[in-house]
Amino acid sequence: MSAQARNVDAHTRALVEPSTAVILASTSDPREDLARERSKASFDARELENLLAGGPKSASLRRRIVDAMTSNEVFSKRGKYFDERDELYVRTLKMYLALPSAVAAMNEKEPIAVARIMRELIDEPGGLDLHLGMFIPTIQGQGDEEQRKYWIPKCVKLECIGTYAQTELGHGTYLRGLETTATYDESKEEFVIHSPTLTSTKWWPGGLGKTSTHAVVMARLFTKGVDHGVHPFVVQIRNNQNHEPLPGCTIGDIGNKMGYNAVDNGFLRFDHVRVPRRAMLMGHSRVETDGTYVPPPVAKVSYGTMVFIRSDIVMNAALFMKKAVTIAIRYNLVRRQSNADKATGMERQVIDYQHSQRTLFPILAMAFAFHCTSDYMRRMYFEFQKVSREKQDFSALPELHATSSGLKAYCSWMTKDAIEACRLTCGGHGYMNLAGFGTTLASYAPNVTYEGDNNVLCLQTARYLLKMYRNTIKGETPPDVIGYLKGTSSRSSLALGSTMRDENAILDAYAHRAWRMVTEASKVTGDMSPDDAMRVHMVQWIRAAKAHCAFVVMYNFVIAYEETRPRVSATTLLVLHRLVCLHGLCGMDDTMGDFLEDGYIDGDQATEIRAEIFRLLAEIRPDAAALVDSFGLSDYFLNSALGAKDGDVYRRLYEQVQDAPFNKRHTPPGYELLQPKLRRGTFGVSRL
Amino acid sequence: MSAQARNVDAHTRALVEPSTAVILASTSDPREDLARERSKASFDARELENLLAGGPKSASLRRRIVDAMTSNEVFSKRGKYFDERDELYVRTLKMYLALPSAVAAMNEKEPIAVARIMRELIDEPGGLDLHLGMFIPTIQGQGDEEQRKYWIPKCVKLECIGTYAQTELGHGTYLRGLETTATYDESKEEFVIHSPTLTSTKWWPGGLGKTSTHAVVMARLFTKGVDHGVHPFVVQIRNNQNHEPLPGCTIGDIGNKMGYNAVDNGFLRFDHVRVPRRAMLMGHSRVETDGTYVPPPVAKVSYGTMVFIRSDIVMNAALFMKKAVTIAIRYNLVRRQSNADKATGMERQVIDYQHSQRTLFPILAMAFAFHCTSDYMRRMYFEFQKVSREKQDFSALPELHATSSGLKAYCSWMTKDAIEACRLTCGGHGYMNLAGFGTTLASYAPNVTYEGDNNVLCLQTARYLLKMYRNTIKGETPPDVIGYLKGTSSRSSLALGSTMRDENAILDAYAHRAWRMVTEASKVTGDMSPDDAMRVHMVQWIRAAKAHCAFVVMYNFVIAYEETRPRVSATTLLVLHRLVCLHGLCGMDDTMGDFLEDGYIDGDQATEIRAEIFRLLAEIRPDAAALVDSFGLSDYFLNSALGAKDGDVYRRLYEQVQDAPFNKRHTPPGYELLQPKLRRGTFGVSRL
Structure with a gap:
């Protein structure tokens, strides 16, 4: 018997089945309330929905995508609000992994737009978020052509998962304060990536904690003793076979946050980790084999x-x-x-x-x-x-x-x-x-x-x-x-x-x-x-x-x-x-x-x-x-017992709480601490 | 080896040990920053602390209590921010159960004041919160003398754990809208407690979800067909031996909330549950055996x-x-x-x-x-x-x-x-x-x-x-x-x-x-x-x-x-x-x-x-x-890596994240979904 069935007695079940709901005369039916409210509107909500969506075709595409996702179990949000962190992480990971086939199944002309809408509907950043949203775009935007050709196919096939490591434990807003160094060693044609202080520890990158095998590391570039400022380097940080951190890399998760807990934001320290010269993304500036630094043609191009x-x-x-x-x-x-x-x-x-x-x-x-x-x-x-x-x-x-x-x-x-x-x-x-x-x-x-x-x-x-x-x-x-800077009326x-x-x-x-x-x-x-x-x-x-x-x-x-x-x-x-x-x-x-x-x-x-x-x-x-x-937001996206389109608030709340993990047992965790005391109790209120 | 030790390499350990910390010339030591800031003060912080605390004795008592708690493992908050819900529930329960002996060990003249300060320092409402904060006070305030004598000793010995069940699924702010009924049956000298609608389900009471065996239920009292408005009834809801819900009671937890997750807020439905006449708290109003209702002498006395x-x-x-x-x-x-x-x-x-x-x-x-x-x-x-x-x-x-x-x-x-x-x-x-x-x-x-x-x-x-x-x-x-209502100056x-x-x-x-x-x-x-x-x-x-x-x-x-x-x-x-x-x-x-x-x-x-x-x-x-x-808030109470008194922010952050549950393994949960793809990757950037 499911947890839900165990907790809902027959009396209650009758109430939560809409068809047989017992409603007192003085209590309204929230579904009727909302239906009546809709009928009072002075305008056509569908017209406005189409306008906001950018035309009826876009609105209809959005609805088809919602239908596809709600009929695909992998995208289900049932019980999500009760997930512990590892469950939330895995749930979200599965959704992201299912995206390519779900997009393909839609067979739409613009698969990228479909994928974007699907991610919006999933509405939960996950461990792969920075891989898709920062690692790939950075290589595309800052790598040279050879580098793009090398990395992008591996990224797409998930042979590597990357993150973008910029912020440090002691440095966020002020970019020029970053301390991580990448020192060029021309004798070996390698960069030495190093975290010289505690505050230089990379901190916050999404997907770094546990998911990523690679990172774009923003580090202060030194060649021939000269500081050229912060540049991007692609660094492998975990073994591809067993996911262990590579020598010299200390990596971990930074633990729970107020939200965003499907993402494994992480920390990363380098102890003189050597990477080849071409680990530096060279779309804009370059370092030659002899250590000569070639600056970008246009500054602030990014x-x-x-x-x-x-x-x-x-x-x-x-x-x-x-x-x-x-x-x-x-x-x-x-x-x-x-x-x-x-x-x-x-x-x-x-x-x-x-x-x-x-x-x-x-x-x-x-x-x-x-x-x-x-x-x-x-x-x-x-x-x-x-x-x-x-x-x-x-x-x-x-x-x-x-x-x-x-x-x-x-x-x-x-x-x-x-x-x-x-x-x-x-x-x-x-x-x-x-x-x-x-x-x-x-x-x-x-x-x-x-x-x-x-x-x-x-x-x-x-x-x-x-x-x-x-x-x-x-x-x-x-x-x-x-134009107002020229002056305005004073009244x-x-x-x-x-x-x-x-x-x-x-x-x-x-x-x-x-x-x-x-x-x-x-x-x-x-x-x-x-x-x-x-x-x-x-x-x-x-x-x-x-x-x-x-x-x-x-x-x-x-x-x-x-x-x-x-x-x-x-x-x-x-x-x-x-x-x-x-x-x-x-x-x-x-x-x-x-x-x-x-x-x-x-x-x-x-x-x-x-x-x-x-x-x-x-x-x-x-x-x-x-x-x-008219906003056209689906119940799937909203994922709210209070905000669903049919207004059936109380039945939905009552049904959904039955899934709460605490309801799997009648006893609380740690019941053994309470039971010896409670067992001593005898109650006979009628004798009072 | 602990998770922490596994994740901190020797290089890092040197950095996080304050005595050997390697600090770049341009990087300040936060501990020194805060010490210098204190030395700049224009006034004596201790004088102000004593004033705010209500005198040096109170301030000193507070410090002694903090010392006692920080040296008692059961009150430790280490790792608390990474607790899953059941861990947080049990951690908090243990703290509350340890309170009586901790208070006694302090051997202070005012044990109740000590207990109050300890709860403030724990700074986490738990499953016993409503038992202490509402169930006991309601019986004390609304029960008659006989009822107080019967219940209070049982409450203190935790032979019963109670909650206060007022709010309903469809009724919160507007008290008079409550739907739960308590109908007096003079033939058996019993009340029948009943939840006539879905919206009458009791909803929110803390400790109700899993912890409580009893509840003060606020229900609409009917005697001889007359509605006398909402009154309190003590109802046993769970079996004292095995914690199973009693017949006619459907009980459960309402699941995770934005916070307050050490508390098992719950729901509760009654299907014609019979309780003896004396289950009604009769300190103010009463129902006689024949069903005669005796109203309270002074209205709104509570x-x-x-x-x-x-x-x-x-x-x-x-x-x-x-x-x-x-x-x-x-x-x-x-x-x-x-x-x-x-x-x-x-x-x-x-x-x-x-x-x-x-x-x-x-x-x-x-x-x-x-x-x-x-x-x-x-x-x-x-x-x-x-x-x-x-x-x-x-x-x-x-x-x-x-x-x-x-x-x-x-x-x-x-x-x-x-x-x-x-x-x-x-x-x-x-x-x-x-x-x-x-x-x-x-x-x-x-x-x-x-x-x-x-x-x-x-x-x-x-x-x-x-x-x-x-x-x-x-x-x-x-x-x-x-007095301002009489008028004020206009300029x-x-x-x-x-x-x-x-x-x-x-x-x-x-x-x-x-x-x-x-x-x-x-x-x-x-x-x-x-x-x-x-x-x-x-x-x-x-x-x-x-x-x-x-x-x-x-x-x-x-x-x-x-x-x-x-x-x-x-x-x-x-x-x-x-x-x-x-x-x-x-x-x-x-x-x-x-x-x-x-x-x-x-x-x-x-x-x-x-x-x-x-x-x-x-x-x-x-x-x-x-x-x-001068606020005199202890590190124990603050429980913040950013706000500790010594200012040692970055070392504390770095040390504490090592405890994050994700750091117990090198692999993320669900790694089996990623490994087949990642294994195919081969990387030789140097050949680029």
Whole structure:
């Protein structure tokens, strides 16, 4: 008998079988609640879903992929939330290993796109993640042709599994502080890779702990006694036959983290490990056999990849915001909690508490805004890639770098906070793993730290803003997006009544704030160097960068709304307009001081903004269910007992907890410690 | 050979032995960094520690308890961050079982206080938590004398282990929605306990999943067909000999949560389970043998306990804020990250980034503020307990209830966010379990949900504020704390220059904001009933309640500062004054719009507030190490590789990861899936 069957008595089984569910008159059926909510929508959710997915074909492909995965046992997520770490590791490894055949079975024209969607749906980074996401791309991007030909086929056949070893125990953000050395020995035509200090221990690389046989090691290159800075070396670290660390390599796992535990993040130390000269990836710079160092032709040529990875983070921000708010809105629609309503005799749906709406609907709107922003970033990136390849034109790089840095920071911060805010609208149940928030937050959290700590990235954006501001003062014309640097109106045109819903007037407010903050930070900066400015006035410059990013997000949302206008029905457009305005006005309300401080708006306008927000919330309320449906997120992806499409929350929770490992036995672990005491007890309450 | 020894080669061992550590000239020794930081302090940390602990005797008792626990293997936390769930459960269970003898061995006059400190130091709720914290207190508080005499000795001897089963699958916050029934059958003088629906399943009680043999079940009492509302019943749910669920009881664990996994939160269903009449706890209301219901003499008599639990949450808020900020400040003091400083040749300490200070020092100050607030709440509670017992005077209850509700919400929100903010100042390493933030946050997080959802609690405070405001308008004099309801000055006296550090002027600003928000919310409320007001203007009333709580915290901080004045040295007092001002001014800066909106401060004052904050940060900077030392938190309690007192971060991290379970073998779990592919690989890079 299964654990589940053992724990569910007949009485209960009758209840959890939907067909025979015994429901008190005063208790609603959550499935009916959600169905009724869908029927109230003012627009066609499928139309909006197709728009967001990039057309009905993409939406349909996505659904076919979900079907294929849910009918393939290897991809099952059943019981995943109760996995111990080794189980989670193996479960995820199996999924990744099954990807090639699953992609092939789909027989689609674009297998790479299918694989990408499948990984997104698996929604769990695993031991092979860095092999696919960093080791292979680094060899492709930084190796020379011979090196690519040598390594890539082995990588694809998994004859080697690689990781990317950059960060060290004492060195993360500041790349130039890395201590690992690669010293060229021309007598043997070899590099000696060495970890000279404890703090030089490589630390964090995913898949390094146990999975990898190879690593791209970022080490400080010395030839003929000269330090040439950090370069990449492909180093075998484990024996291919039995997986033992090779001589001179000390390797291990760094243990559990807040999340990401299907990944074996690891540490790695080298004790004078020798590798051949050609272990150095020589696509850009080279070391000749005699030790002559040949520098790369164009410095910082690899910035493009970083921009791409950061635009990916913005896209993911939209995705995870959608995920969290889908779960939260669906549960808030079916969860009831209050005095019985006089009309229906039922407790009120939690979504009808003003606070739930004020929390969830702005997140819903922001998910749309981020969706549009990531579209914009990808277009910007591909445009740059085109002109940089075709015309060797790198002039867009500074703006691209500044924008992607700041948006990566802004969007990942907002998303991390949004996931938690969504969870908190779900009461106690939001805290259960089965809700899906915990693991989503835990796995999402590193986004604010990796690929550049968010505050440091904001300073990158700030440097650019400072430079552009100085140029603008000198009479240069700033690029379109930061046209506001030329100056803005000093008073908001947002006024009482319907004109509060003027998306351009709202956008003006964001531009004005960004202008004011950049101007003020520049003024206190005076003619300091950018380095000094970012150090001495760091907090102020981070605020300026955030204000700029908030503007860019709003800017993209407004542009996307304009572009969408001719392509959708009037009903859908009206809904989108509410979201644009809600996003803009709530962003103002949350930081109202920024707009009040210099009198750009006054107290009456602030009051009216809040009143308009409440009107918008009420108008969006009937569309809440349909709006999250339009994200097209499958139950398989969501993996949430609270957020499934049918709304059948309580039956799902009850069924799924039966799988919890503690339920395999009636006794707790360590019962032998309790039993001798408990056995002495005799109870006869009736004699009291 | 231990896993650790296997993984640490000789080269590495030399590095991690402090005595032989090889340190590059450019790399600092973190232990020296922290020692130097301590020596820079402007005040005596021990003096402040004694003050916070309530005198040198208390501080010394605390240290003796830590010594006793660290020298007792059963309390060891070694490897805890890598525990799987059953290991964590058993580890914690053993600690709790060892408490009585450990307390006895201390041979102190107040064993209960010792036990409380020991549980605080264990810092992990376990399977026995609700037995100690809810089952026993409920029987003591709600049972009659005979019932107490019957149950308490059995509880103490662990002949039974109990839990408190209130929340249901579909019912949490709204107590009156509970569905479980207890129907009196006078023919047999028994109650029939029953779970009529799926949503009536008891859900969440700690220790219910596997540990408990008994439960206080909160069920809707029916006698003679009349519903008397929710009452407590002691029900045996598991067999005392073999721990099997008793007939009619379906019980299980609800599986992993974001944290709290040493606790077996469970579910429980009853299928017409019969218990004797005396299973009902009859300290307040009773059912006679013939089914006559005798109601309690004073309604809501149990509010006192709730107030006490909430004041405990405020005290814990201070404790966990101290914990997080101690870890973060210590690591920020030793972590270096930047271009090498010209003077020292070393990278800059991360604490010297303005952003770190602006994040961490206000949290440091807030920990002091919460410390003072929890002192205040406890005094308020004990005063109430005294007059209510001695004089049957319950008149202070409304204020006590309102204050404790709001402060529980405010302090737990702030603390949860502060833990995460502290983690984020620690870069990637903050994400490792060994840092201590992850588990601290995960275990702390439920504080914002349990014992009353924070938003609902804010509305309790708001109701009180609305009522008091209406009374004040009618001419009544409000209680001291909310004297501001009579009106405040309309312009802040905070002005340029040194007067920005006027704690009373800052407090006035908090009072003014609270007054304005209560007034405005009351105005839109008009003569609505409180119920309607809290529903229709919920968001506005929550904001008003938060503003009131921010005022109360600042109020207590200022009062405590005044009271401390004659008791400490001038140097310590000066440091405390900086913290009071920093707390007040940062709270204003973070919500500046609240003070600008009605012109209470203007843009120039806002600018000056920020400037003053930066001056305060710079002045507090040299005292950072000593200030967290003054919290007197032991390494045992902190359990953080980043936050230990000696600053030896990197050696500790490196040593501790050797215990990670994945490091027991060279191969990953599931290696058999990879080996066939990897074995095919041959590598000869030198031939490239």
